[in-house]
Amino acid sequence: MEKTIKIDPKVAHYGTGRRKEAIARVWILPGSGRIIVRSASGKEWDAKEYFERDILLAKINHPFVVTETLGKFDVYATVKGSGKPAQAEAVMYGIAKALES
Numbered sequence: 001m002e003k004t005i006k007i008d009p010k011v012a013h014y015g016t017g018r019r020k021e022a023i024a025r026v027w028i029l030p031g032s033g034r035i036i037v038r039s040a041s042g043k044e045w046d047a048k049e050y051f052e053r054d055i056l057l058a059k060i061n062h063p064f065v066v067t068e069t070l071g072k073f074d075v076y077a078t079v080k081g082s083g084k085p086a087q088a089e090a091v092m093y094g095i096a097k098a099l100e101s
Helices: 047-051 054-066 084-100
Strands: 013-019 022-030 035-038 044-046 073-080
Touching (some): 013 084, 044 047, 047 084, 054 084, 073 084
Parallel strands (some): 035 073
Antiparallel strands (some): 035 044
16 A cells, blocks of 8 residues: 655645644645654554554544545644654644645
8 A cells, every 4th residue: 555645735735733742744635535644753654553542533533524524635744742642633733724724
């Protein structure tokens, strides 16, 4: 499975999210709902593999649920700092800001 999402600046929307010491840079673009997370180590993960817990995945998808756009966008996020729960919330805030733009 190809994990890398090619980001076209003409189509992608960008948002930055912060929670505690965690920072997430998030790009969303029309797609099938894939979420790829790039950790501070530089490795790219599927969000289900990286965050592991269902509650964290639910937090990440919350902006899509509220705006009724679940499964309509691919997400590419880079995260660093803090722990995985704070990183998940930072991604959530970044997605919300990207949807807003």
